[in-house]
Amino acid sequence: MSSDGRRPPYFLGIDLGGTNIKCGVVDDSGTALTSIRIATEADRGPEFGIERLAEAAHMAVDAGNLGWDDVAAVGLGSPGTMDLSRGMLLEPSNLPGWDHFPLRDRLAERLGKRTFLQNDANAAALGEHWVGAGRQSTSLILFTLGTGIGCGIIHEGRIVDGRHSHGGECGHMIIQADDGRLCSCGRTGHLEAYASATSLVKRAAEALAEDDAPSLLRELAPEDLTSQAIDRAWREGDALASTLMRETARYLAVGAVSVMHTIDPDLILFGGGMIGSGRPFLDEIRSQIHSMTFAMLARAIRVEFAALGGDAGFIGAAGYARGALVGPH
Amino acid sequence: MSSDGRRPPYFLGIDLGGTNIKCGVVDDSGTALTSIRIATEADRGPEFGIERLAEAAHMAVDAGNLGWDDVAAVGLGSPGTMDLSRGMLLEPSNLPGWDHFPLRDRLAERLGKRTFLQNDANAAALGEHWVGAGRQSTSLILFTLGTGIGCGIIHEGRIVDGRHSHGGECGHMIIQADDGRLCSCGRTGHLEAYASATSLVKRAAEALAEDDAPSLLRELAPEDLTSQAIDRAWREGDALASTLMRETARYLAVGAVSVMHTIDPDLILFGGGMIGSGRPFLDEIRSQIHSMTFAMLARAIRVEFAALGGDAGFIGAAGYARGALVGPH
Numbered sequence: 001m002s003s004d005g006r007r008p009p010y011f012l013g014i015d016l017g018g019t020n021i022k023c024g025v026v027d028d029s030g031t032a033l034t035s036i037r038i039a040t041e042a043d044r045g046p047e048f049g050i051e052r053l054a055e056a057a058h059m060a061v062d063a064g065n066l067g068w069d070d071v072a073a074v075g076l077g078s079p080g081t082m083d084l085s086r087g088m089l090l091e092p093s094n095l096p097g098w099d100h101f102p103l104r105d106r107l108a109e110r111l112g113k114r115t116f117l118q119n120d121a122n123a124a125a126l127g128e129h130w131v132g133a134g135r136q137s138t139s140l141i142l143f144t145l146g147t148g149i150g151c152g153i154i155h156e157g158r159i160v161d162g163r164h165s166h167g168g169e170c171g172h173m174i175i176q177a178d179d180g181r182l183c184s185c186g187r188t189g190h191l192e193a194y195a196s197a198t199s200l201v202k203r204a205a206e207a208l209a210e211d212d213a214p215s216l217l218r219e220l221a222p223e224d225l226t227s228q229a230i231d232r233a234w235r236e237g238d239a240l241a242s243t244l245m246r247e248t249a250r251y252l253a254v255g256a257v258s259v260m261h262t263i264d265p266d267l268i269l270f271g272g273g274m275i276g277s278g279r280p281f282l283d284e285i286r287s288q289i290h291s292m293t294f295a296m297l298a299r300a301i302r303v304e305f306a307a308l309g310g311d312a313g314f315i316g317a318a319g320y321a322r323g324a325l326v327g328p329h
Numbered sequence: 330m331s332s333d334g335r336r337p338p339y340f341l342g343i344d345l346g347g348t349n350i351k352c353g354v355v356d357d358s359g360t361a362l363t364s365i366r367i368a369t370e371a372d373r374g375p376e377f378g379i380e381r382l383a384e385a386a387h388m389a390v391d392a393g394n395l396g397w398d399d400v401a402a403v404g405l406g407s408p409g410t411m412d413l414s415r416g417m418l419l420e421p422s423n424l425p426g427w428d429h430f431p432l433r434d435r436l437a438e439r440l441g442k443r444t445f446l447q448n449d450a451n452a453a454a455l456g457e458h459w460v461g462a463g464r465q466s467t468s469l470i471l472f473t474l475g476t477g478i479g480c481g482i483i484h485e486g487r488i489v490d491g492r493h494s495h496g497g498e499c500g501h502m503i504i505q506a507d508d509g510r511l512c513s514c515g516r517t518g519h520l521e522a523y524a525s526a527t528s529l530v531k532r533a534a535e536a537l538a539e540d541d542a543p544s545l546l547r548e549l550a551p552e553d554l555t556s557q558a559i560d561r562a563w564r565e566g567d568a569l570a571s572t573l574m575r576e577t578a579r580y581l582a583v584g585a586v587s588v589m590h591t592i593d594p595d596l597i598l599f600g601g602g603m604i605g606s607g608r609p610f611l612d613e614i615r616s617q618i619h620s621m622t623f624a625m626l627a628r629a630i631r632v633e634f635a636a637l638g639g640d641a642g643f644i645g646a647a648g649y650a651r652g653a654l655v656g657p658h
Contacts, residue, residue: 090625
C-alpha cells in the first residue's frame with residue numbers, strides 16, 4: 001500500500017455505453033480512485049469513439065493525480081454482440097455504425113496499454129463479485145434491469161462468457177414457450193420481454209386499455225407512464241400498479257429460478273434503475289423465488305440488490321484486466 | 330499401456346439407479362473394460378443397497394480378470410437430491426427409504442477405496458465429454474430424456490454441480506411462466522412437464538380426449554399409448570403424432586436455447602430412450618433451436634445425440650473419480 005492508502009498496481013476501467021462512457025482508475029484492492037463520465041456520441045462512429053475513449057481514459061488518470069505510466073492495464077466493458085477472442089464488436093445495437101470494429105486492438109494501440117475487452121454486463125457482475133454485494137460469494141448472477149435486462153454470471157470466481165461470447169445473456173432466456181411476448185431482439189417469450197422497465201410500461205399500457213377500472217396510472221399522460229411512475233403508484237396503494245409490479249417480480253423470479261436450476265449460484269443480484277423500487281420489490285422477488293424452487297435451495301439462496309450502482313461496469317472492467325494480468329482476486 | 334492394450338490406473342464406475350445398478354471398470358483412457366448390471370432392489374433400503382453396490386463392484390472387477398488392488402478409486406453416480414460436499418443423499422425420490430444416508434462414506438468404508446459421489450446425470454455428461462459425443466467440446470449440456478429429464482453441464486471441462494449440489498437441474502428450468510403444466514416435482518411450467526416421455530404421453534392423451542379426429546394413436550389401448558408408440562405413429566405419417574413430436578422437439582429447443590443464453594456451450598447433447606426416434610427428431614430440435622436463437626449462435630452451436638447410451642453414467646462416474654485423483658482428462 002502506498003502512503004496515501006492506495007494499493008498499486010492501478011487499472012483503468014472503462015464502461016462504454018450507447019449514451020455515456022464511464023471511466024475510472026481502480027487500485028489493486030478494487031477501490032475506485034477516480035470516476036468520470038462523458039457523452040459517447042456513438043453516432044459519430046468508432047473512429048471518433050476511440051478518441052473519445054482515450055479522452056475519458058486520460059481524464060480519469062489525470063483526476064487521480066497519477067501518471068499514465070501508473071496504469072498497468074486497461075479493461076473495457078462494451079454493450080452489444082461481440083467476439084471476445086478477437087476483441088471485435090459484431091453488431092452492437094446501441095453503437096450504430098460500430099459493426100465489426102476491432103475495438104480491443106484499436107484502443108490498445110491508441111492507449112499504448114494492454115487492453116482487455118469484456119461484455120459490459122459481465123464486467124458489472126465481476127465488479128459486484130470483486131468489491132460489491134457479491135464479495136462473499138463464489139458464484140453469482142447479476143440481473144441489471146433497465147430498458148433491457150443485462151446479465152452477467154460469475155462461476156467459481158470467473159466470468160462465464162461462453163464459447164461464443166454469449167454467456168450470461170439471461171435476458172434472452174425463454175420463460176414463456178407458448179404465446180410468448182415479442183422481445184426487442186425479434187424473438188418471443190424472452191425474460192426481457194416480460195420484466196424489463198420497457199416491458200413493464202408496455203404491460204401497464206395494455207392493462208389500462210383492457211378495461212376502465214380506476215387507477216392512478218390512468219391519470220398520467222402516455223409519456224409519463226414510466227416504470228418509476230408505476231412504482232410510485234404501487235407505493236401509493238394503487239391496485240393495478242401493485243399487480244404489475246408483482247407480476248414483474250414473478251417474471252424475474254422465473255428467470256432467477258431457471259438460473260438456479262442451471263448454475264446453482266449462491267447469490268442472485270438485481271441492479272439497474274428498477275431497483276429504485278426498494279425493499280418491497282426485492283421482498284416480492286424473494287417470495288416468488290421461494291415458491292418456485294426446491295425447499296432446500298429456497299432456504300440456501302441469497303437474493304440481494306447490487307451495491308455498486310453505475311460504477312459496477314468500470315470497476316468490473318478494471319477487475320477483468322487485473323484478473324488477466326495477475327490472476328483471480 | 331499394458332501389453333493387452335489396457336491403460337492403468339483403473340477406476341471403478343457405478344451408476345446407481347432406482348431399478349438397476351450398472352457398474353464397470355474403466356481404464357485411464359476412458360475405455361470400459363467390463364460392464365455389469367444387477368437389480369438395485371432399492372426398496373430393501375440403504376444397508377442392503379451398500380451390500381448390493383459392493384457385490385456389483387466385485388463382479389465388475391472379477392469380470393475383467395483384475396485384482397481388487399488394481400482399482401485406484403471408485404466413482405458413484407446417484408439419482409436424487411444430495412449434498413455432494415458431505416457425500417449424503419437427501420431425499421432421493423427413486424430410492425425410497427434412503428433419505429439422509431451417508432452414501433459416499435459408507436460405500437468407501439465397505440469397499441476400502443477412495444470413493445467420489447456425483448449426481449448421475451452430471452456423471453453421464455462427464456462420460457460423454459470424456460469419451461463420448463462430447464470429446465471435442467470444451468463445454469456441453471446433456472439432456473437425458475426419459476420418465477423425467479436429467480441434465481448435466483460440463484463447463485470448461487468440469488462438471489457444474491453448483492453451490493448446493495443443484496447444478497444442471499435443467500429439467501426444472503421454467504419454460505412456461507404463465508399457465509404452466511404441473512411438473513412431477515410439484516411446481517409448474519418446468520421443461521420436464523412438457524418434454525419428458527411421460528409428458529409426451531400425457532399431452533397425447535389430452536389431445537385424443539379433445540376431439541374425434543382420426544389418428545393411429547386412437548386405436549391403441551391406453552396402456553399401449555407410450556412415447557415409443559407415438560414415435561412409431563409419427564414415422565407412419567400420423568398427423569397427431571407428428572404434431573406431438575414436433576411440439577416435444579420445440580420444448581426441448583426452448584430448454585436448449587435458454588441454456589445457450591446462459592452457459593453458451595459449444596455442444597448440446599440429447600440422450601435417453603426418446604432418442605430412439607432418430608434423425609428426424611434431432612433435425613426437428615435443431616431446426617427449432619435455429620429459429621429461436623441469434624443467427625451467429627445458431628450457426629455455431631452443435632446439436633447431437635449422445636453416444637454412450639446407458640454406459641455414460643458409470644463411465645462418467647469413473648471419470649469423475651479419475652479427475653479427483655489425477656486431474657482433468
